[in-house]
Amino acid sequence: MKASLLKMPSFLLLILVIMSEWNIIEAYFLPTKTSNRMQFLKASTENKGEVVVPKTDQATAKKNALPGKSWLRSRAIGVGAFAGQNIMKNSAFETLVDTNDEWISKRTGIRSRHVIEPTSSLRDIAAKSAIQALESAGVNAKDIDLVIVATSSPDDLFGDAASVASAIGASKAAAFDITAACSGFVFGMVTASQFLHTGAYKKCLVIGADALTRFLDWNDRGTCILFGDGAGAVVMESTESDADAGILGFALHSDGERYCNLQLRFKSEFGELANEPKSVVDRGNYGKMGMNGPEVYKFAVNEVPEVINEALSNAGLKSSDVDWLLLHQANIRIMEHASQVLGIPMSRVLRNIEEYGNTSAGSIPLALAQAVKEGKVKKGDIIAVAGFGAGLSWASAIIRWG
Numbered sequence: 203m204k205a206s207l208l209k210m211p212s213f214l215l216l217i218l219v220i221m222s223e224w225n226i227i228e229a230y231f232l233p234t235k236t237s238n239r240m241q242f243l244k245a246s247t248e249n250k251g252e253v254v255v256p257k258t259d260q261a262t263a264k265k266n267a268l269p270g271k272s273w274l275r276s277r278a279i280g281v282g283a284f285a286g287q288n289i290m291k292n293s294a295f296e297t298l299v300d301t302n303d304e305w306i307s308k309r310t311g312i313r314s315r316h317v318i319e320p321t322s323s324l325r326d327i328a329a330k331s332a333i334q335a336l337e338s339a340g341v342n343a344k345d346i347d348l349v350i351v352a353t354s355s356p357d358d359l360f361g362d363a364a365s366v367a368s369a370i371g372a373s374k375a376a377a378f379d380i381t382a383a384c385s386g387f388v389f390g391m392v393t394a395s396q397f398l399h400t401g402a403y404k405k406c407l408v409i410g411a412d413a414l415t416r417f418l419d420w421n422d423r424g425t426c427i428l429f430g431d432g433a434g435a436v437v438m439e440s441t442e443s444d445a446d447a448g449i450l451g452f453a454l455h456s457d458g459e460r461y462c463n464l465q466l467r468f469k470s471e472f473g474e475l476a477n478e479p480k481s482v483v484d485r486g487n488y489g490k491m492g493m494n495g496p497e498v499y500k501f502a503v504n505e506v507p508e509v510i511n512e513a514l515s516n517a518g519l520k521s522s523d524v525d526w527l528l529l530h531q532a533n534i535r536i537m538e539h540a541s542q543v544l545g546i547p548m549s550r551v552l553r554n555i556e557e558y559g560n561t562s563a564g565s566i567p568l569a570l571a572q573a574v575k576e577g578k579v580k581k582g583d584i585i586a587v588a589g590f591g592a593g594l595s596w597a598s599a600i601i602r603w604g
């Protein structure tokens with residue numbers, strides 16, 4: 203075979219190499235790859251008149267994927283959301299700080315945010331979103347093996363996941379919290395997927411929930427206008443084979459060197475308990491959120507497109523394979539920048555920042571729930587998700603929905 207190839211005229215050999223590089227031989231001439239050809243033809247007929255970018259077929263994507271960081275046998279099968287019930291419009295800030303509706307909506311894209319009621323709790327909104335997710339997946343809470351709550355504003359520092367699991371009737375589930383700020387939901391999904399991929403668990407519930415308005419400095423116009431309270435949840439299940447894999451690639455990152463740009467610290471207050479014997483204890487409390495807005499903005503516009511490309515590459519996919527871009531809802535300008543860099547039009551960017559503002563770990567599932575409910579996101583759609591925030595932390599997952 204090799205000898206006959208050597209005897210072939212070099213230009214013929216070159217054509218063969220190009221055809222094989224572009225998967226033309228595989229897609230059109232090899233009988234085993236008919237499904238690739240069908241996929242391409244189906245895409246052509248569905249996009250009548252439009253320029254069709256052939257999507258990477260499953261076999262090629264799998265071949266190009268990075269083992270361990272891709273094609274996890276885990277998929278999201280239901281989603282739910284619940285936000286704070288008090289709606290606060292931009293105009294409400296005009297009496298609090300030196301700002302106005304025009305500045306806020308132009309510089310951030312936010313027009314209102316939902317704030318948790320004093321009679322409600324983080325556990326409450328998390329549980330409500332979880333119940334919706336279970337209903338949308340058609341799964342009984344008793345069949346959930348693991349509940350993860352991604353939050354930075356728990357009702358109890360020992361964790362809220364166990365209480366949420368009890369509240370929804372997930373009586374046999376193990377439960378724990380994850381803290382990775384606004385990246386928490388993506389970290390949570392990837393963590394749950396490890397258990398599902400190995401088959402250790404069959405069904406997991408991942409909840410992203412935050413009530414950061416509890417920790418805002420209402421005199422700081424650079425932060426208080428940005429945040430709202432909300433929760434979202436997905437039910438994930440293990441799949442039989444790679445063909446059904448729902449987490450096609452991921453990338454997680456943290457950088458403590460840049461921690462100071464966004465923090466909510468414990469403020470130490472030393473107090474003497476007794477003189478004999480002398481004992482000094484720390485009786486401090488958590489302070490208010492502090493942020494260097496322009497630095498966080500720069501961090502987001504630099505890292506978000508990069509981490510999505512990394513996750514896509516781990517999945518063996520390209521940005522042209524993405525049906526929907528779903529970013530943490532922090533600032534519309536960050537979304538516009540990522541859309542431009544990745545070449546994914548704004549019409550394909552899922553967003554609800556106008557109504558909810560930045561709900562931290564809740565923002566991605568909150569926007570996803572709305573998009574699924576509105577019928578935008580359909581079974582089989584590829585969604586490039588990215589979260590970013592305090593830590594600093596940033597993460598992306600490439601999800602095949604449903």
Ligand SMILES: CC(C)(COP(=O)(O)OP(=O)(O)OC[C@H]1O[C@@H](n2cnc3c(N)ncnc32)[C@H](O)[C@@H]1OP(=O)(O)O)[C@@H](O)C(=O)NCCC(=O)NCCS
Nearest residue numbers: 300301302305384423424427495496498499532533590591
């Ligand atoms: C916070 C953010 C909206 C500020 O927008 P910006 O365009 O960067 O604005 P700057 O901070 O550079 O400030 C520009 C001016 O607007 C002022 N300003 C800031 N907030 C304002 C407000 N709410 N209303 C009116 N003016 C405001 C500043 O004081 C500054 O005034 P000066 O020029 O007189 O000093 C923006 O930096 C941002 O979105 N950063 C990322 C935040 C984020 O995503 N955080 C969460 C990550 S999870």
